[in-house]
Amino acid sequence: MTQFVKLQVLEFPVSSDVQWAVASPHLTSCLLPARHAFSVREGGVSEGPFASLNLGFATGDVRARVNENLRRFASALNVPPGSLITVSQVHGDRLLEATAPQDGDEVPPPLGEADGVWTRTAGLAVGVKTADCVPILISDAAGRCVAAVHSGWRGTDLRISARAVETLAVQGVEPASLVAAIGPCIGACCYEVSEELAFRFERAFGAEVVRRDRPKPHLDLPRAVRLTLVAAGVRPDRIDVLDACTACDPARFFSHRRDRGISGRHLSAIVAGK
Numbered sequence: 001m002t003q004f005v006k007l008q009v010l011e012f013p014v015s016s017d018v019q020w021a022v023a024s025p026h027l028t029s030c031l032l033p034a035r036h037a038f039s040v041r042e043g044g045v046s047e048g049p050f051a052s053l054n055l056g057f058a059t060g061d062v063r064a065r066v067n068e069n070l071r072r073f074a075s076a077l078n079v080p081p082g083s084l085i086t087v088s089q090v091h092g093d094r095l096l097e098a099t100a101p102q103d104g105d106e107v108p109p110p111l112g113e114a115d116g117v118w119t120r121t122a123g124l125a126v127g128v129k130t131a132d133c134v135p136i137l138i139s140d141a142a143g144r145c146v147a148a149v150h151s152g153w154r155g156t157d158l159r160i161s162a163r164a165v166e167t168l169a170v171q172g173v174e175p176a177s178l179v180a181a182i183g184p185c186i187g188a189c190c191y192e193v194s195e196e197l198a199f200r201f202e203r204a205f206g207a208e209v210v211r212r213d214r215p216k217p218h219l220d221l222p223r224a225v226r227l228t229l230v231a232a233g234v235r236p237d238r239i240d241v242l243d244a245c246t247a248c249d250p251a252r253f254f255s256h257r258r259d260r261g262i263s264g265r266h267l268s269a270i271v272a273g274k
């Protein structure tokens with residue numbers, strides 16, 4: 001039951017320095033009230049295992065290409081590159097607030113070490129990088145206070161998505177008014193885990209987050225994230241879950257596990273409205 005739609009065309013700013021004029025294939029959720037995008041592989045200049053819209057520097061791609069890809073993604077979000085704020089992800093449960101854009105025609109370096117970033121500054125985009133881990137975009141009902149969260153198994157175990165809900169609640173945003181979209185990540189179909197990790201998740205989240213219909217257990221991370229959001233007060237009908245597995249779909253998605261570490265990174269980002 002997904003409400004994600006594949007957009008054929010996003011709106012582009014009419015500006016002479018925007019060189020990207022092709023239709024954007026990025027994924028969006030029609031539930032989220034703020035401008036946002038979950039990137040897919042299409043639409044970039046990287047080659048080989050990074051083809052084509054690799055948005056991460058950490059796995060060995062050519063820097064200039066990643067920078068061009070980042071500029072394109074910012075353009076798809078209709079924000080200047082300096083307004084696309086990311087963090088240096090460390091599989092923890094901390095969130096940082098992004099408060100100001102940076103100058104220059106490149107996407108700025110990460111704000112700091114964290115696995116979530118939020119903002120209430122209009123026009124600022126906050127994003128997280130993933131290639132199998134779960135990206136979550138969250139917004140208040142008005143689209144003014146937004147967050148992006150990176151949740152791998154460690155972050156999910158630490159319930160970082162609940163930390164994001166709490167962080168926004170401190171700003172006066174009622175959890176029941178939030179809208180969340182869980183983006184492309186590795187599905188239970190492909191996420192084989194150790195018995196130890198499976199037990200740990202069953203204990204913490206219930207039997208439904210582990211599939212045991214094959215010889216080795218398989219973890220359902222997006223389900224654990226969804227349960228976490230609901231326990232934190234987000235209404236189930238305000239949580240969208242993309243029915244896609246990064247490891248199953250090499251044409252659309254990078255996958256750290258499938259590609260044995262030599263893979264690109266997706267960026268999922270959301271823009272705070274006025």
Ligand SMILES: [Zn+2]
Pocket residue numbers: 186187188189190191245246247248
């Ligand atoms: Zn799969």
